[in-house]
Amino acid sequence: xxxxxEAARRGSAVSGFASGLRFQLVSMARxxxxxxxxxxxxxxxxxxxxxxxxxxxxxxxxxAVVAATLMTMWTTALIFATGLVIxxxxxxxxxxxxxxxxxxxxxVFGRLCGCMLLAMPSFxxxxxxxxxxxxxxxxxxxxxxxxxxLLLTAAGTAAATTALSALFVTRPSAYALGNALxxxxxxxSGVVVPAAELPGALxxxxxxxxxxxxxxxxxxxxxxxxxxHAVPRLGAMLLLGVVMVGVGVVALTRHLGRARASGVLAGxx
Numbered sequence: 337x338x339x340x341x342e343a344a345r346r347g348s349a350v351s352g353f354a355s356g357l358r359f360q361l362v363s364m365a366r367x368x369x370x371x372x373x374x375x376x377x378x379x380x381x382x383x384x385x386x387x388x389x390x391x392x393x394x395x396x397x398x399x400a401v402v403a404a405t406l407m408t409m410w411t412t413a414l415i416f417a418t419g420l421v422i423x424x425x426x427x428x429x430x431x432x433x434x435x436x437x438x439x440x441x442x443x444v445f446g447r448l449c450g451c452m453l454l455a456m457p458s459f460x461x462x463x464x465x466x467x468x469x470x471x472x473x474x475x476x477x478x479x480x481x482x483x484x485x486l487l488l489t490a491a492g493t494a495a496a497t498t499a500l501s502a503l504f505v506t507r508p509s510a511y512a513l514g515n516a517l518x519x520x521x522x523x524x525s526g527v528v529v530p531a532a533e534l535p536g537a538l539x540x541x542x543x544x545x546x547x548x549x550x551x552x553x554x555x556x557x558x559x560x561x562x563x564x565h566a567v568p569r570l571g572a573m574l575l576l577g578v579v580m581v582g583v584g585v586v587a588l589t590r591h592l593g594r595a596r597a598s599g600v601l602a603g604x605x
Contacts, residue, residue, distance in 0.1 A: 352439035356446025360420075364454055373412040373451075377458035380404035381465040384528075389470060397472045398558040399530075401462045405486075406527045406551060408458035409493050411518055416451040417497040418504050420444070441588040445498045445581060452490035459486065475558055481566045482557035485550055488570060492546035492577040498584035502591040527551050546576040 364371075384400035467473040476482050500517070522528050524538060525547035531539050542548040549572050556563045 352442035353446040353449075355438055356443035356448075357450045358446075359443075360447040360450030361453070364450065371454070373415060373454060374408070374458060374461060376411055377404055377408040377461040378465045380407050381462040382469065385466050385470050385472070394472070397466065397470070398474055398555060401459070401466050401472075401474045402551060402554045402558070403522075403527050404462040405459040405554070406489065406547060407518075407522055408462075409452065409455045409489060410521060410527075410547070412455040412458075413448060413451060413493045413497040414500075414515075414517060417448060417501045420447055420501075439585070440592065441498065441585040442581075444501055444588065445494055445584065448494035448497050448501075449491065452494050455493075456486060456490055475560075477560050478557040478563050478566075481563050481570075482554060484570055485553040485557060485573065488573040488577060489546070489550040489554075492550065492573060492580065495577045495580035495584060496546070499580055499587050502584065502587035521545075521547065525551070530555075544576070546573050546580070549573045549576070 381401065381404040384404050385397065388394065388396050388400050463474045524534075524542055525531070525545040526534065526542045527547055531542040531548045531552065534542055549569055553563070553566070553569050553573070556566075
């Protein structure tokens, strides 16, 4: 029995995601250097906790721990997103991956989800540094909400960097572009400064970022009171993640066509 085009596309998507996830997990297990990304969490925590302590704002210590976690996840995703595109091109894998029947955009998404599995323990590292150095042990009175928000944050980060990886395919300055996106995203998405404290236009724009929703929900999950509208807020994070995956698929497909036409799929271009 011949598969319908729709079933074939579904199979290609599932195959691409699963292959990318499996490939990335195997690659990370073999390369010890990949775990250096986790070193970001302690340093980010030290900087942000020191700022809170110096300002006498111990009431915002949970903000520092959450911000350090999100900053580590976003930075790690950018490092891997730029690295995997450049390495695939330099090692000659890009052309064969693009030519494979599996969906290349979802293969990239799968690989970045694998990277996020590495970055998720950054919260534990941030808690250990905050507790061991500053004596602040982050409470999590709403563990289910916190875990769900952290998982959706990881998926949303993978989705966002999948969309950005479309630029890395055709831009030789991928590393510079990745570095340039780190701190503006932190400031404009409410990770360090709550979105509600941003000027009107910037606050409205930050609401389009999954990181703003993630930061607020993770902070609320560390407070003793009930988390207001937890399910709708988790749904908003999920919706933004799905939209970004869609954007990533469309953007990568278009940029791959452009890369084929200009001959930059292979080599260190």
